[in-house]
Amino acid sequence: MVVTQFCPKCGGLLVPIKKEEGSMVLRCSKCGYEISSQQSTYKIETTTSDSTRIRTTSVISDGKAIARKKEEIEQEKEEYYKELFLELLHEEEYGGEET
Ligand SMILES: [Zn+2]
Numbered sequence: 001m002v003v004t005q006f007c008p009k010c011g012g013l014l015v016p017i018k019k020e021e022g023s024m025v026l027r028c029s030k031c032g033y034e035i036s037s038q039q040s041t042y043k044i045e046t047t048t049s050d051s052t053r054i055r056t057t058s059v060i061s062d063g064k065a066i067a068r069k070k071e072e073i074e075q076e077k078e079e080y081y082k083e084l085f086l087e088l089l090h091e092e093e094y095g096g097e098e099t
Helices: 037-098
Strands: 013-018 024-028 034-036
Touching: none
Parallel strands: none
Antiparallel strands: 013 024, 024 034
16 A cells, blocks of 8 residues: 655655664655654544544534524524615615705
């Protein structure tokens, strides 16, 4: 399995190198920057699950808020549009008088 990865420092190609202890590292062919391939995989997994968790939580709380206040929001919307509509009517009336 060959995974092409690039150096976070200089963007050079990372070459997989087997170390004496048997661990694999990715070494940049340009600047020599080394990343333990295991560590980088773990990092990516952690970030993904964390962001997913945060997103899921916020979605759930959003859904609750919407479900609970849906009627209220609908009412508020109606009121808002009524006011907007009346304001527009008002403006039209004044505009008509001025011209
Ligand atoms: Zn590099």
